[in-house]
Each structure stands twice: as structure tokens, then as C-alpha cells.
Amino acid sequence: MTTLAFPRPSRRSVPVLRRQFLVWRKTAATTLLGDLLDPLIMLLALGYGLGGLLPPVEGVEYIAWLAGGLICMSALWAPTFECTFAAYTRVAVQRGWEAILNTPLVLDDVLWAELAWGTIKALKSALFIVAVVLALDIAREPTMWLIPPVLILIGLCFTAMALCFTAVARSYDFFIYYFTLGVTPMVFLSGVFFPMSELPGWLSSLLSMLPLVPAVELVRPLVLGSLPENALQHLIHLAAFTAAAIWLLGVLMRRRLLR
């Protein structure tokens, strides 16, 4: 039990992932509605409603400019709910992870199953926005084919971050810290709804350290039909953040469950 090791991925995660699918299948209709409809309404209300009143932003129509940000926000929301409240229920309330750890599976297998599951949820929600963007003819650029692989990294990053908070949570109330101090500032101040240049410089550079900024910087140009500037730098930023969060998750969860 090397407590500081990076969690090792393994195919043994597959049965845990299948469990998640089986649960999801039972409640698919309601979760689909919540995951998909909320961002869709936001796109329509802000994009068409507010966008109709605004001049072009950075040279493009507001709804097209907004779409890239909302795709990223969606990839943040979906795994954040799944891997805080729902994952906490699995770990601490239902004690399902304890049951799994009594089988030949190890904690790393469960962690990678959760990471994969959160990422799948992120992909599902974000790709739905992409589909709406295509369907409403907001944008139809060939560069949009590059969005799904980038979304995998973005989804994995936000999944790992949420699970880190779950690892130290002692009650549901604890997640208020993450939502109020982490998720909400990221969503509203990371260039999803307005350009970062509108923010004071110190605030903008502070938020640029968090992973939603590089995510938006990568996805927005792809929606608008160009390749992102400094793409490699943003990818490394996201990947480093993701790796650090997964490593921390391993350390924290071992401390919680294998002491």
C-alpha cells in the first residue's frame, strides 16, 4: 500500500464502470433531462436573448462566441455533480466502495472507474451542446471535430477535482465550499460569458491558473473555426492540473479508506 503512488489504471475498473451504467440506465430519463436541458436553456436565453442586445464580441456574434464557453461549462457541471454528491453517497452513505474493496479489486480500480464515469458524463453533456450548436446552425466548422478529444481531458480534470473534495468530505454540506469558492467563480469569471480582458488584471491572472480558462481558450476557437493560439501551452496546463488532481485523489482516498 504505497500511500503516495499515482493511482494505477487497470482493466479491473470495467465491472465498476458497468455498475454505474446499470444504475444510470434505471434513471436515464430524468438525469438526461437535467444534464441536457439546463445548459440548452442557458444557450438559448443568453445567446439569443442577451446576445440580441449586444454588439459582436471579439468580432463574432455573441451566441457563437458563447457556445464554446458553454460547452466547457457543461463539461464542468456534469462531472462536478456526479463526483461530489453522488460519489459521496456511494462512498460514505451506501458504503459501496467498501464492499468493492473486499473483492479482488483495489482502490485504484475504483478510482479509475469513477474518473472514467465522470469523464463520460462530461462528454455526454458537452457533446449535447455541440449537437445543439450544429443543429441550430450557430457554427459548423470542420475544426469542431477536434473538440471531443479535448473534452476528454477537460472532463477528466474536473472529475478528478470533484473527487478530491469528496475524499475529504465528512458531510454533504462540505461541498458548499467547493461550489461557492471553486465552481461558481470559475464558471462566471473564466471567460465563459464575457472576455477575460474585462476583468481586473490581478483577478484575471488568478483565475487563469484554474483549469476552466485553458479549457475555454482551447474550445472556443475550435467552435469559431480556427486553431487555438498557444494550444500546446493550454494542453500542458490542463494535463498538469489533471495529473496533480488524480495524484492527490489517490493520496486522499487511501487516507480515507485504507487507514
Place this chain on the structure above:
Amino acid sequence: MQANFFLFRVIRPNCQRTLFNGHHIYGRQATEPPEIACAAHRWDAASDRYSWRSPLSTRSVTPTRPDSGGSADLAISLKALTKRFGQQLIVDGLSFTVNRGECFGLLGPNGAGKTTTLRSLLGLTPFDAGSVAVLGHPIPQQARQARARIGLVPQQDNLDPEFSVAENLLVFGRYFGLRDADIRARIPELLAFASLTGKRDARIDELSGGMKRRLTLARALINEPDLLVLDEPSTGLDPQARHLIWSRLKALRAQGRTLLLTTHFMDEAERLCDRLIVIDNGRAIDQGAPHELIARHVEPEVVEVYGDRAQRWLASLQMPDDTRVEVNGETVFCYTRQPQPLLASLQSMQIGDGSLRFLHRPANLEDVFLRLTGRDLREDER
């Protein structure tokens, strides 16, 4: 031999199947002969994979893996196990062995270190010193291989409330690398064993406490374990449910499986265990067969006296030399080899208004337990 060889060849392609391969399963189900579907997977420690065991083989031929440490006859070997949480010593040099095929009890008051000891055996908690081997596998190095052959009934039910009874077994079996077809073939048998056949499609929250416990026991048997570990299997159950669990545990013991159980119900331990160990503060106090412990630590007969007048009776009596008296609340316990003088005195004082009642009985394990661990309340369970 010829036939076995043929069967072996038929099954052989499956031997190469790696641990988890869910996406193949539905496709294969229909094409497999039923006798193959009944075969059980076995962990192959060398290649770190599950392999097939023919359904024709019996439990007694389950191959013993190369041991690193303990003897092949030992299901569990624990030597000088020591575990600390911070400054607190939870397990303090604990040693015991469990033979294959026996039912072994781990007894102790709350906070004695029972659950921590079990978690160490399963490789779920690092320990500070000592050596542990389970079914020949050194722990923690081969904990995963050991767990593949262990069934665990935890203290707190952790059934999956999202699923029905049968789905719980299916999903749990997959964690052992079993194929869906094999698990589905085993479910009716497991449900019958747990007397839950009619509850196959029930949700978990529709089950009573006793049913949940029986389902947890059935779930622990999904991998045909050689060793069954039960952490307080009958806590919180009503007498009927408890007796049903006991009868099932006896049946499993008769099948030759090894049972390790913790309990603080002494009648349970006395009824089920071939041997047991009493621990307190993480240390072994004594171990042996229940009757040996009784003979070693307490006088063979007990007279319990209750009621308002019990204390007055005690004060009025010239207690025989070889009688030991303990008072707990308003009950007087007299441990003795010669109960006759006590009984005669009690009978002469009987006035029929219920203010003095008594019970004469043989000494039991509870007397031993209280003698060894004291009568003080334990509230410091971690």
C-alpha cells in the same frame, strides 16, 4: 481421464480469457454448453488472472498454492500483528492460527481490535509489525489473490440499494471477474440457500434486517470462497433470523469451508466455534475450544440470584470456601463446584413473592468472557 481431458480441451480456450471482458459476455452466453457455464473461475496467482476450474472437481482438490510462510493446513496465520493509530496501540502483538475447515471465533469487547484485525487480514489496512498469511498468500503483498478466495460479511450491511436482490449478486460477482453466465447460473442456488428465492426481484429497501443479512451472506458466497470472514454476523437480528443464520453457517462449515467470525454473543460463539480466541486491548488473553476455556477459567456451575432480597441473602450466608461471588447490579453470581449448600439456603428462603429468584446452570462462555475482560462497559469502539 479421457473424458476429463476432452472437457479440459473444450474449456481450454476460456482459460486464456483475461480477468474482465464484459463486452464478450452477452455474445457468448447462448453458445456455451450448460456444464461449462457452471464452471467456477479461480485466481491464478502466477499469471495474476482468473482461470477455469472444472465443475467436476470437488472442493477437496482445490489446489493449494505455493506457500510463502505458513503451513498448507493453515487458513490463516497471524504472527505478532501490531497496529497503531497515531499514538494509540490498537493491536498489540496478536498471534493466532486458523486451521482449514474449522470455525474460529475472534471474541472481545468493543474496541478490543477485532475489526482492525480483520481489516489487516484482508489487506485493507497497513500494519506496523508482524506477519500475516491467508490461504497461503502473504498479506499485504498478495492480498488481492487472497481476497479472490475470501467471502466477507461485514458488520454493517453494504448492499447496493440501487439494485434488486438478484442484481446485487450479479454486480458483485463481476468484481470477482466471474462471467455473467456463471453468476446467473449460481443465483438461484444462492437465493435458495439464503431463503430469498421469492425476493429475487425485490428492492433492497423492501427487505427486513434478517433478509439483508442473508443476502449479504449469499453475496459473500458468490466466488465460492475457501474462507468466509464474518464480522458480527447476527448483530441486530431477532432470534428467528439469528437461528436461521446459525443454521446456514453450520451448513457452510459442514461443506468444509473455513469460517472466521467475530461476535460478542457468547452463545453464538459457543454454538458455532471449534476454537476461539479472546482478545482485549489488542492482546490475546486466551485461546482454545469453548469447553477448554470454560474448564480453565471458571468453576463448572453457576447460581444466579436476582431480586430485592438477593443482597440480604448474600449477607446472611456463610459462603463455602470454593465459591467465588460477583455482584452486578442486583444480581449475585456464585461460581462454584458445590452448589448444594447454596441451593438449600435459597430454597429455605423462598417466600413466593418474587423478591428472591434464582437460576442454577452450568458455566458458559459468557462467564469466561466476563471473567477475562471484566464487567465494565466499553464505549470506546473506534
